[in-house]
Amino acid sequence: MDFSHDEEQQALREAVRGLVGKQYSDFELRRQTTKADPGYDETMWARLAEMGVLGLPFGEDDGGSGAGPAEVAIVAEELGRVIAPEPFLTAVVLAGGLVAAAGSPEQRAEVLGALTAGELVPALAHAEPGSRWSPSAESVTASADGDTWTLTGTKEPVPFGAHAGLLVVTAALPDGGTGAFLVQPDAAGLSREGYPLFDGSRAAKVVLDGTPGTPLGAPGLDLTDSIATVMDIGRIVACHEALGAMAYALEATSGYLKSRKQFGVTLNTFQALTFRSADMYVSLELARSVAAWALMVLMTGDRERASDAAARAALQVSRAARHIGQEAIQLHGGIGMTAEYAIGSYTARLTALDHLLGDGDHHLGRLAEVVGQHEDLDPLGA
């Protein structure tokens, strides 16, 4: 068992940190960036593409670099440290991930090649009003007329859906199961209404009304399992993004306690406050352990264990993110509440990550259902 990164992975971390860290260490720049559509910096996106970051998870035949989940997680963690607004998780890991998992060789080469090059930013339109992180689609339905497929219904929230160059839309199939479809932005009967979220990112309501879509992979195939897999991978990556954000939030809070003076002394003179920071550290380290482990389980390729590990990591990180995010604001006092100061945005971002693919209670419920089926947990899996 080995938690460490090799030299190449270290180099990747440093390169990404150099790039996004330089830009967004100036929090004001992030603020300005998220104020205007599309909610992120397109020049930064192009630079990430140049660095090869956007093609990390995809096979070389598909235009990617064939790296593994560890590399993807490293990138996510670094983006999380500066809460970079670029849609790496939603466009690359989720939308790209589903195309990689279920697309035909041609679809993969086309979509993933363009995504890797930074030319196309796809969005995954999966969540539906009333659904709670289920891998299947219900209210958006697909119907087939010969080889032509059309989609009808509403998807919302669709992360970065308004400006996406391609929508990957999941839909209930006529014969049961859930399929996925590639929908062009100018398709007939498609309307998109974008809005900003509390964390500065963007989402959209996407209405489909007899909108033509190209089936992803073989027409009519039930992709529920693939969707579930991509969601599990997304959960583990989101955990790493959250780790980056939590680590920064704790550093910023400790730094603040050392510099802020009240009653004639710096705040770190008050043990009631330093102890709360210590507890934040405990939460962070435990979350880091489980997230790193879940990544390693994912790397073994054991689908079922990875799903379980994703839920465990998500539960641990959800609890830690709320604890650290809430305390970070509290220990900063009033300044923590302001939009000019970064710390509140970290808490906002952590809250968004928590609810993107299933919050702590959601995973707790899933795990509680099967708690009687095993005796104890063995992380080394023997």
Added chain:
Amino acid sequence: MKLELSAEDAAFREEMRDFFTTEVPQEIRDTVREGRELSKEQIVESQRVLNAAGLAVPNWPVEWGGQDWSALRRHIWHEELQRACVPIPLAFNASMIGPVIAHFGSEELKQRFLPQTANLDIWWSQGFSEPDAGSDLASLRTTAVRDGDDYVVNGQKTWTTLGQYGDWIFTLVRTDPEVKKQRGISMLLIDMTSPGLTVRPIELIDGGHEVNEVWFEDVRVPAENLVGEENIGWDIAKFLLGNERVGVAPVGATKRILAQAKGFAKEQRGSRGGTLLEDPLVASRFVELENELLALELTALRVVAHSADGKPHPASSVLKLKGTELQQAVSELVVDLAGPASLASGAGDDSALPGWARRSTPTYLNLRKASIYGGSNEVQRQIIARTILGL
């Protein structure tokens, strides 16, 4: 990053599992499994079985009976011990004074004490705390004054765990009252049969007698029983307490008890129909604890993998803090699972109520100690805040 055990490590694990489940007497392991109190003889016997196979003190230097294992193997050894319900080698010997003598002791002290310490021929007690020196250990007052070839010791120690079985006691004593309090402390090894030394039991809230007061009245201790040099006792104590912290988070044992508790919950009827384990509130308590234990075990793996040259990782405070919280939380869950049967602590073995349920409350009460000793959890928070976060 890599998850799997190598084939060699997996084989090592099998070997440990095999040894612990076949070579350590079943009756001793049953006592641990059922949460009953071990006798002194059982603790000694179990450690001797391990020592004969080179498995009692793997973290010691090889020349004194240690094993040249990777941190991972040491972890596997520790987990498998607990999993198999084998008593952990007596901490005072195996993880406290043994490593200290091996690190700071003279060649003569090593020869004299280490083999007997590993084999539990000597039962050691820890004489650090005093009535007015608890968390603030450095303010201790027991004095040792040099007189010819001896030190003359006077004072009182308290909370001495299992001191009633102790053959020898390792103590912190004040050898220089003139300097800053941390500077004037030394470590002395004292034969508990020495004239002037008395041990008095203290009763705890669970009704047990595991701790004692130890009094020293003009106890003469040969000067060669000094560990290291005079007045470096504080450095030795920090070294020892760091080791204590790593070992004190009993992840494996807590995991095993939680797994057993699932069995208890399956046997009980829930108040909402079905078994108690099917009650969603109960099931979710299991998952939360199970997940936190998983996080703790993985953190322990990360910490052992990064302890440089045997020095404890600063994050070992996380293990102590969280490890004891979870140990306590699991004991609390077991009391709740027992429900009304948890009241029957005084019932004998012919009770209609199961033993685990009858023992649940005394165990829960007894385990309140875990967040107090070995550096209280507040002290651990202080260490994290100061040394890790720089606050």
